[in-house]
Amino acid sequence: MKRELGKVPERPFIKLDGVVNRFIEVAKNRMLLVCAVFSFAFVLAGLRLLDVSVIGGLGEPSVISESARATLKTGRADIVDRNGILLATSLSVPSLYADPSEVLDAEAAADALKTVLFNLDKKNILAKLKQKKRFVWLKRGLTPEQQLKINALGVPGFHFQEEDRRFYPQGRLGSHIIGFSGTDAVGLSGVEKQFDGILRDGSEPLSLSIDVRIQHILREEIQKQIESFEAIGGAGVLLDANSGEILGMVSLPDFDPAFIKGASLQAKFNTATLGVYEMGSTFKIFNTALALDLGSATMTSGYDATNPIRIARHTINDYHPKKRWLSVPEIFMYSSNIGSAKMADEFGALAQKEFMKKLGFFDQLDVELPERASPIFPARWRRINTMTISYGHGIAVSPLHLTSGVATIVNGGIRWPVTILKRHAGQQAVGKQVISSKTSLDMRRILRLVVENGTGKKASANGYLVGGKTGTAEKRAVQGGYAKKLRLSSFVGAFPIHDPKYVVLVMVDEPKGNKDSFGYATGGWVAAPAVKRIVSRSAPLLGVHPKNELSPKIRQILELNINPGGGKKRLASF
């Protein structure tokens, strides 16, 4: 078969008209459709653009506000006082750790480190650096300068890590209340422990009710008394009588939370809340208030205090025997044990027990601190107990219990829960009426009498109308019985007594009489002068205006007939 090369086979000829025209027509239509779809989409997009930029744009902010997403997160919230003064804060500090596997020459590394941190133990460091771990702490809490120097050493394997550390800028002030926290930011005492959870989670500072200025005044004045009377310790409280807020509370000796390891057990002990003591004569406030409230005694009735009481192998005596009939205000003013015991004997054990319960003297305090004392009171409440408790022996409560009780007596008879947290405006606690407001007024009159004419004269801060009661309790000796020489001298009072705003307690443990006090170490000589100074210094800060103590208005409120039996003596106590 022979085929001719170079000859292209003829293409089949397609005729244009008719069929071809139809194809073009279809293609055109399809193009149009696609164009229509696309233009529709573009128009839609354009409209949307218009909507977003011109119409909708009006509703959108022209400036994008960036929220402060990068706020500093610290491990623990601050603690501040009632005026916002910083009491505890967390700052991040560098800590030095090593990765022993990276350390080439442990010996050289330890030597180099010692050139910066002189007081480190070389053996200890070497042991740490030779461990088969990837992480050992070498020193926690470096100063920036130390960090710089160690960094400059250039030892391989040494690393830094920022750690939160707790600082207490007020040092010893309020250290028992604030407490302290450990290296890993765990609260170990005080508010730090009580509110550990809240402090960990929160970023808002925790506001306490205390005022560092008041705290300072209390501490300084009580410290002064401890030094001049060679006492072993002391405590002081300043309480808002009408809200239960603690404005100041000190316990001496105290400690510096920055050097907690060096603090003795005694220094760490919060005497004001954790110590329980037989308070002595200050308890006559409660005894007298109960008798007046029950009506078993009145401001004009009295008891015979001529002879000591002998009961169950005990003798109840007076320190300053008057050897005559004494009216109720006189019993209080001269601090007669005999009169008080007889007063208590009349209303009896049951009423006394119930009253002590109402004042909270059988229970732990409701204050928000982990260090709370349980009072000690007799299990079997016999007649002798009733009599001794009338003048503050046989029942032991904490100084804060006593202060809270006195606030109840003077503020019109309402017991407010004691708190260490600041009460914000409109935040009112629930109080309980314990005695009538009439009894409260009578009590204020006789409390003023003590400062005006009795054992508490040295507490009289001019213009601030202090009223209160001294107490000198003998401490129980270790071998049983009471130690005559070991005393607990106190003064508890309120100011201004015609309308009490604040209650102050000063207690000095084992004071020894000195030349200036003519050998006396009683509440009137030791604690009362401190109260005077505390009141004079803190009243202006607390907004208490000085008053003319002789003004007729005040005289009328506080007027008192102290010796109705004697008839002649009519003393206005103002």
Next chain:
Amino acid sequence: MFRRSIILLVFAISIAAVGMFSLKHEVQSRKAKLDALHQDIVESQEAIRVLRAEWSFINQPAHIERLARKHLGFVPMQSHQIVRLEELKGKQLEIVKGSINEKGVR
């Protein structure tokens, strides 16, 4: 007509492209600035915390008291130094006459 619109389109596209790129750069640089600012804020907050702690430390009442006694000769206020405004009512005339020092209002 068709050519002109093509040119216009190309021109618009290139403008848009340039605009978008510069916008992107602007956003990026602003973002970097913002991050730096946030870093600054955190550092400042940390510094403020340190300063607040220091402020509280040097404002310890005992310290202030020592300084006030030493440099200012201040002593605690006494109650007789406090006078209420009402108590001054009758004494206005004396003050106007400028005789506070002699007649004094305490």
